[in-house]
Amino acid sequence: MAELAALEDPKVRRVNERHGDDHGVNLGKLRAVAKRLKTQQDLAVGLWATGDGAARLLALLICRPKAFGRDELDLMLREARTPKVQDWLVGYVVKKSPYAEELRVAWSADPDPVVASAGWALTTERVARKPEGLDPAGLLDLIEASMKDAPDRLQWAMNHCLAQIGIELPEYRERAIGIGERLGVLQDYPTPPGCTSPYAPVWIAEMVRRRDDATTG
Structure with missing residues (x-):
């Protein structure tokens, strides 16, 4: 979370907020963090639980999609009220789920x-x-x-x-x-x-x- 906070850019946040999103981290930098971390399901669950927009996007990049149950995914979607988090949840996780x-x-x-x-x-x-x-x-x-x-x-x-x-x-x-x-x-x-x-x-x-x-x- 400290690393994500350090990546926060007010200009990025202003642009994202115009589209309904709630984070200020450049997505290229976020993907670089995810590439370094690789797949870590427990960390992904913890990041999601913070409710922070950037943390949730990172969680979706490092999670194991098939590790989530049906009710977990349903709850996650209902919690994901911003467009980018919803898009990534559906595109990167739910699509790969049974x-x-x-x-x-x-x-x-x-x-x-x-x-x-x-x-x-x-x-x-x-x-x-x-x-x-x-x-x-x-x-x-x-x-x-x-x-x-x-x-x-x-x-x-x-x-x-x-x-x-x-x-x-x-x-x-x-x-x-x-x-x-x-x-x-x-x-x-x-x-x-x-x-x-x-x-x-x-x-x-x-x-x-x-x-x-x-x-x-």
Whole structure:
């Protein structure tokens, strides 16, 4: 904790706070600490218990994902209220857990929009890597009915799933683009030069174009 405190940078914290995060440690430096420590489950559990944002991010880098039980992961997600901690928990830990699918289903239907956003993030991962067994038409029904008025983080996660369906599943691409056009979610999102807009119709078209170019090239 003393080492993390020494890495605290007020400028980094100000930038992170604008995005809803609560730490001021450069992530490259944090990863260097994790690389030195290697996997240490007991230390990871202790760091998580501090409640400190940087400590929790470090914990997620040095833990053993399969060492956590289903209820532990559920509690951790409900404690992880900042975007970066939630993203890393889902991306680095839950995805590698034997409980990932069970939690995906449970979280997606949770009344807490922050928890539900984690379920949708796991669903997006399934669409990309293992769409067999999913109901893409049903997912598109839910997105069409709920995304427009969803809270920001849940809306972002549902929009990502919408785009992923359009990118990965050609038979649903036209419908995914149509939903994006009708809802207009993130259509005016400020996108830096050289980056792809998160507006689903643009996002889908660009990623499909890149794949086609890679195939023909």
